[in-house]
Amino acid sequence: MKVTVDGLTLELPAGTSAIDAVFQAGQDVPYFCAHPYLSPVGACRMCLVESGSPRKNPDGSFIMDGEGDAAMPKIFWFPKPMAACTMLATEGMHIRTAASSEVVGKSQAGMMEFHLLNHPLDCPTCDKGGACELQDRAFEYGYGESRFGFERRHAEKHYPLSENVILDQERCIHCKRCVRYFEEVPGQEVLDFIERGGHTFIDTAEGGLPDGFSGNITDICPVGALLDNVARFRGRNWEYDHTSTTCTLCPVGCSITVDARNGRLERIVAGENREVNEAWICDAGRFGHVFASESRLTTPLIRNEDGVLVPVTDDQAVEAIKRGMAELDARELAVYFSADSTLEEGVAAEAFAGLTGLSSIDHWPRQPGYGGVFPTLTEIAQADAVVVLGADLAEEAPVLELRILEMLRGGLLPAEFNHGTAIADLRLVERPARKRERLAVLASTPNRLMEHAGIYAELDAKSALAGLTGTSNHPAVQGAAELLSKGEHSILILGAEALASLDTASRSALQAFSLRTNTRVLALPAGANSRGLSALNLVPRSGGLSFEKFAGTQAALVSRLDPLATGTDKPDFLIVHDTHLTATARQADVVLPALSNYEKRGTTVNLEGRLLPLRPAALKNGESGDLIRALALIAEALDLKTSVRGIRGAQSLLGERLGLDVTELPIHGLRTPLGQRYEAAAPKYIPKLWKWGMKRADFPNSNRPDSELPQIGGMIELPVVPGTTVPAPKTTFAGGDD
Amino acid sequence: MTIAPPRPITSGKDPRFAPTLYASVGQPESWTLSSYLLAGGYQAVQRAFAIGNDAVIDEMKKSGLRGRGGAGFATGLKWSFMPLNDGKPHIVICNADESEPGSFKDRYLLSEDPHQLIEGMLIAGFAMRASVGYIYIRGEYVKAAERIWEAIHAAREAGFLGKNILGSGFDFDLQVHRGAGAYICGEETALMNSLEGLRANPRLKPPFPAAAGLYGLPTTINNVETFCAATQILKYGWEWHAGMGTEKSKGMKLFQISGAVLRPGVYELPLGTTFRELIYDWAGGPTEEIKAIIPGGSSCPMMPFTDAVLDTGMDYEAIAAAGSMLGTGGVTLIPRKDCIVSATWNLVRFYAHESCGKCTPCREGISGWMVRMYEKQVRGQGQPGDVQLILDMSDNIGGRSFCALADACLGPVLSSIKLFREEYDALANTGVAMYPARKRWKDA
Amino acid sequence: MLYFDDKQSLVAEILARYPSSPQGKRSALMPLLREIQNAHGFVSEPHMAEVAALIGTTATEVRSVLSFYSTYHTMPTGRFHLQVCSTLMCALAGSDELWDHLTETLDVQPGEVTADGFSVQRVECLGSCGTAPMLQLNDEGYYEGVTRARCDSLIAAMRAGSAPETDHPVPVVVDADGRQFLATGEAVGANTDSLYPLSTKPKSASSGGSV
């Protein structure tokens, strides 16, 4: 299909909207209401263009203009400008933007003037300032002055829609993105326009927005009407350092942008990853970052003769480890670390285990997996039958829930162009029909996804699974089984509860069932990088103890886990590597400050087996290091020569293993076979998304500026022995690079 | 077999014309099934059944009937857009939202002759293979809604609605849905949203209603008068209908007249009848000196009260050639002594109040700004340049909005400025209206 | 007790007008609101929640739709809620004076309810342009052709406790012969013999009215 934009003719796929034609041609048109992942509505009327098309004679030939060879199909122009976001580009269409049409230029300036009539223009105190679509477009396309001359509309300016989202009704330009978002994406009718005409405003009558995915509206609001309350007034957009990285709260691995200012993590916004999270993240991933900049450990600590933890230098910490391990064999040291640790940290731990010959090594949480070829998230969105069994996706993998809901809407993924995802995909419609009958949810307790499922039941995972793969007289189980066997693209998703219930018999029944019904199975990993870490030999070797037997070890390194929070016994010698002074750290002999995943460089593997990069945001973290560094310090204390002393070494080791250069990983990730899986028995694990430290309320002092806090080593209040010299922390703003 | 048309009695333009749509209005108990049957009711639909659905559509095409809701789209053609054999239920909707100021014809058709509408919808439903019809009636028409409900019940009982109607094998039923005070519900896609229990914002087209309308099903919407005309066409035959009116505007039309006129009301006349005939012969002439005519409901641009305009035929083409629109056929006469800015402000206020708020030019331009510009003028706070500003704003609104409501508001605005610029300028420059407010209300 | 608890058959009857799909169920929103308003004169928040539950949506949606339409009230209205059409055709017949007279006589402003149960509202065109000016009572019906004298007598009757029947005059009717008549019996138009000469009689635009 040939389309001509401002005189430039280009070839476009059928179904392209006029607005995407304009952008594909390298031209520009302003827009507010259009959004790549929402239905086009044509409400703001900013994207006006002039357009015309050739017409055919009754005999099918084009009506021509001109004589002989110079004759061209005559273009019949629409008498009035048309909204490009709701117009399909058609063969031979001509489009004129403001670049070549005065009418369009004036229309857009006029429309801009209308948009600004009632807008408070309080940009100096608006968090959106500097990243505001209205501000930018007013600059590019506006008249530069208003002729309005009346008082502006007044409305609620500080109206919390929830703990996390605050609304300024005066700033709203009625683009309806937020309303469409809730209705079309999480499928919740919780926000809508009230009144009509010039009195229209946004509100909810639900007593607040539901938790889950509400924060996304703060990203898509083109003005400062809907704002992230956690980040409110914490910085201007141009002051933030933006770091594109991957969220590791759960195994979905959403793209996020971490915004830091003066070394503090102030805001997280969604990044776009068409294959993974599209443009959405969950509320925990967005708002639950408070811990990263509150009460961080910034120097190593060791326990002195009085039994008090005191800040020390790295060298002093190494000495302390040396002393603590003096009576012990390096093989006695157990190594336990969080399942959101990177692959690089994993290979470093594996190498460390090889070096020392230790047998107690584990990552947590970990649960039995289920092999096979996992479907991708996009395949799930485009499946025709999905059964979710023994899972609470709201806690285990929230954005997977959104991709499943996308399946109910027909799995229409907007096309991709040079300028990115289609700005207006005309296949997306308002209030789309939902094929609820394509989804079955079986879980022991009610969950959010059940509200959207055509088939659902409260049923324990063991009997649900047995019924599904064998026989059952439960109608919901029968329905689910039928759904999977009838579907052409059937997917069964197993959550923590289901995986914990698997035994040898049920595994083989499941295998037979999935072969018979041609169903692909997605077993949800327990931790953000469990899938990746299970490809490394990081489970207890013979004679070794798994993490839940932590208390039985003589000496242990515990990295970003808090086993003593639940009060087990402590090993004789305990090294803790953590970001905060956790209950376990408080009992440690040596504490090494850790990087949070926001500050790490490395690679994580999501539930689809996709390698995704972590990139370090510039957060203040003092002497903190990643697990690679912690292990290197311990190796030093043990007089062992390790080849993996930093991220570079780990990357090259990992690269050899995977046969690819992980430093070159695209931000949208890469799926690659990970090879053998290392499994071991695992205890039952109940996933929880929100953990301690993610909300500001967890830190009583967190709203105080840093200078008011009693400070030691930069950020944390500690019982300090008088007379100890505190080593001045190096102010590092970088992440875990060597 | 068609029925012989009634004896022609009026109109010099069309000797074949006699009221049909309106023939029962005023007859005793005209709204009951028995009087409708007595007047030959439900014969048209029997003829429709006899000739078959495609032939009905053909008949409609040949009759030359054009939609009476305002836009004048050819009805037969519209009916032929409905898909055939698509396996989906089809829906017909009657647009009885009649909210355009100056229009009040549907109200009397609904309350005085509901069976005529039911029969028209039956014919349409049969032709378009529909199984259900909805009558979207504006909420304030309480009497009309009652009469329609009663008529539907009576028709069901008599077997004119329901399963296998009159042994034809055709199943069809009707429902009434009442609006609640929103002019935009007259816009067909907004109407469908309203019927679905949503805010009445107009929908994107395409998809057009014939492809995906109410509940996503193929739907056709027509005005009350259009359906009633269909009844008459099937009753008397397309030739009869096509024989009236002008070359491109066939048939009869209900004209409404209000404002400063002796006998305001609804008059059924053939299309092409001149304003002069309507105003003088039927409505008894103006009650005072007139300066402007609104020819077809408030959104149609005002026309000057001149001989040339008076001799213009009231049909789609002639009024368009004279710079306005036939619209709903609601004629309003505005007296010389009334301030045109104030009169226009009244209408702008109407559109500002009725804007749905979906799109920017209408919500901000009309609802937010235009109405305040007018208010400012009428309060005597206008300034030189204001009229120019109104014109420039209009330029940024016109043709840029999502639906036609914003353009509808510009009808009176632009036409009144064009015709009566001196009144606007005088008010803007001096703060004093050329024609101050005066007493209009009758004591008894 | 909820409003519809003892009106299940009414609810069922309303729902039966629309398809049984979730989409069809939602269509009952407006009729259900209308029922409540007819009974209470307004729709309260608990009522909105009740309707939301009945049709399977949220209170936000109900409030959003309700607030879109101007007929629904969220505040109590009087026993005699009088609405005056103020659009141009009625204004040309004196509806502004009617409004002023009404609010002065009753001593009430929009949003208020008087001790004797009056509330008032200005509304837009109610399709009574041919019988202007007009008053609408409680979403029940119209009083048309309301002169000052009629207005006063209507108020007097309401003050005395009962509102007169609303009316529904048809301004122009057609007789059995097809002649169009005014409700008063005066014939309008002309027959084929008389019409044409009639309309060619010199009636120039500038000659003003016939009265």
Ligand SMILES: Cc1cc2nc3c(=O)[nH]c(=O)nc-3n(C[C@H](O)[C@H](O)[C@H](O)COP(=O)(O)O)c2cc1C
């Ligand atoms: C803002 C707006 C209001 C309208 N109001 C009405 C109305 O009240 N009644 C009506 O019949 N048509 C109305 N229409 C026209 C309808 O959209 C539609 O064209 C008509 O009902 C089709 O019927 P017809 O083909 O029989 O004329 C309105 C259109 C617009 C844009």
Ligand code: SF4
């Ligand atoms: S022009 Fe726009 S705001 Fe006005 S009624 Fe139409 S869609 Fe709604």
Ligand code: FES
């Ligand atoms: S109308 Fe808003 S982007 Fe096109």
